[in-house]
Amino acid sequence: MSKITEPEGVSTPPGTDSLAAVPTRRVGGRWISFFALSWFGVWIAQLTPVQLLLPLQVEKFLNASDWVQNVLGFGYISGIAGIFALVTYPITGALSDRTTSRFGRRRPWIAAGTAGFAASLLVLGMQSSLLGIGICWVAASTFFCVLTAALTAAISDQVPVNQRGYVSGWITAPQAIGIIAGLILVTALGLSTFGGYALMAALLVLLGLPFLFLVPDAVLPPGVIAALTWRSLLEGLWISPRQFPDFGWTLLSRILVNLGNAFGTSLLLYFLMYGLAVPDAEGSLILLTLVYMVFVIIASLWLGRLSDKLGRRRAFVFGASALQAVAALILAFAPTMGAATVAAGLLGLGYGCFLSVDQALATEVLPDQLSRGKDLGIMNIALTVPQAFAPMLGALLVSAVGDFTLLFLVSGITALAGAIAVAQVKGVR
Numbered sequence: 001m002s003k004i005t006e007p008e009g010v011s012t013p014p015g016t017d018s019l020a021a022v023p024t025r026r027v028g029g030r031w032i033s034f035f036a037l038s039w040f041g042v043w044i045a046q047l048t049p050v051q052l053l054l055p056l057q058v059e060k061f062l063n064a065s066d067w068v069q070n071v072l073g074f075g076y077i078s079g080i081a082g083i084f085a086l087v088t089y090p091i092t093g094a095l096s097d098r099t100t101s102r103f104g105r106r107r108p109w110i111a112a113g114t115a116g117f118a119a120s121l122l123v124l125g126m127q128s129s130l131l132g133i134g135i136c137w138v139a140a141s142t143f144f145c146v147l148t149a150a151l152t153a154a155i156s157d158q159v160p161v162n163q164r165g166y167v168s169g170w171i172t173a174p175q176a177i178g179i180i181a182g183l184i185l186v187t188a189l190g191l192s193t194f195g196g197y198a199l200m201a202a203l204l205v206l207l208g209l210p211f212l213f214l215v216p217d218a219v220l221p222p223g224v225i226a227a228l229t230w231r232s233l234l235e236g237l238w239i240s241p242r243q244f245p246d247f248g249w250t251l252l253s254r255i256l257v258n259l260g261n262a263f264g265t266s267l268l269l270y271f272l273m274y275g276l277a278v279p280d281a282e283g284s285l286i287l288l289t290l291v292y293m294v295f296v297i298i299a300s301l302w303l304g305r306l307s308d309k310l311g312r313r314r315a316f317v318f319g320a321s322a323l324q325a326v327a328a329l330i331l332a333f334a335p336t337m338g339a340a341t342v343a344a345g346l347l348g349l350g351y352g353c354f355l356s357v358d359q360a361l362a363t364e365v366l367p368d369q370l371s372r373g374k375d376l377g378i379m380n381i382a383l384t385v386p387q388a389f390a391p392m393l394g395a396l397l398v399s400a401v402g403d404f405t406l407l408f409l410v411s412g413i414t415a416l417a418g419a420i421a422v423a424q425v426k427g428v429r
Contacts, residue, residue: 071267071398
């Protein structure tokens with residue numbers, strides 16, 4: 001196997017002795033800190049629009065007397081963005097696997113994704129038509145996929161197996177903090193729509209710079225991996241569940257659990273406004289998000305590290321999926337603010353554990369280490385696409401019955417099905 005060579009002035013990062021080798025050297029606190037900062041910027045820029053800015057922007061344009069129409073408008077835009085994510089993730093992964101830039105394989109894609117994401121958010125804040133909002137959100141979501149595909153591949157490139165649960169927790173913990181931080185900043189500062197998007201774009205860039213410029217990325221010599229063709233790309237998108245059953249079950253579990261979680265969270269603002277009719281929906285959203293955040297952080301960091309220590313993944317993912325199902329069923333059968341607060345805690349505990357440990361599990365069931373960027377790109381479809389389609393599907397469920405009971409019931413059943421799917425993984429403890 002050819003060795004990775006580095007240009008002058010660039011050191012080889014830990015664990016990249018060979019392209020197909022599983023990393024063995026542990027990454028240090030500096031690496032993890034910059035990685036976590038980058039993800040914090042990603043999540044604050046992605047989730048603040050999803051939870052607050054985009055729904056309010058759509059609602060302001062539609063000005064519909066029927067609140068369900070507002071939910072459907074937001075859902076359709078999000079669903080269209082999900083279609084683009086289906087192809088962006090694996091294509092970005094496959095291209096980054098083959099990138100021979102002197103700056104490294106992943107770094108150019110991190111830079112392009114960050115710049116495109118930030119620019120799309122700025123332009124999105126200027127839109128006053130539904131078409132413009134939709135086009136700009138699709139662009140923002142596409143560049144989000146480019147950025148996160150490259151960032152996720154860095155775990156398989158540089159982090160050893162017995163550290164991946166903990167490091168993956170630093171994807172999850174910033175997600176929880178990013179949600180609450182974005183909501184508080186926008187509401188406390190009284191920002192306009194454009195001001196909110198502009199602040200998110202600035203934070204995305206500033207927080208991502210340390211990882212982009214200060215963490216080395218190994219350089220791929222030309223000719224080591226075959227050039228990408230349309231045929232090889234299309235063939236690579238299919239990974240046989242018969243030949244690689246653990247990959248198939250892990251992917252299915254990811255789809256189901258993330259879809260269940262998205263059903264339970266993506267329409268939360270609408271649930272508070274129209275389902276519970278609370279006087280201060282935005283304030284209540286911040287409260288529930290704060291509860292969610294605390295439990296996500298505890299679960300992602302503590303349970304992710306415990307999973308590394310015990311060398312077990314499946315039991316953690318199964319339990320995390322079941323907890324999310326319980327949280328959703330509480331919302332379905334006890335739709336009160338008190339019950340919603342309890343459900344937010346359970347959902348945070350379950351989802352925090354799921355995201356950190358499941359990410360580690362995903363890196364251990366990859367069919368080919370030479371194409372891990374592409375294969376993790378396929379795995380990432382199961383992380384982002386359900387979040388994109390859930391508002392549209394959830395809006396249709398709400399529209400069908402006129403309230404949120406069916407939505408949360410489906411959320412619980414879907415998460416429980418994800419738990420059953422991960423239990424079928426045999427090659428990882």
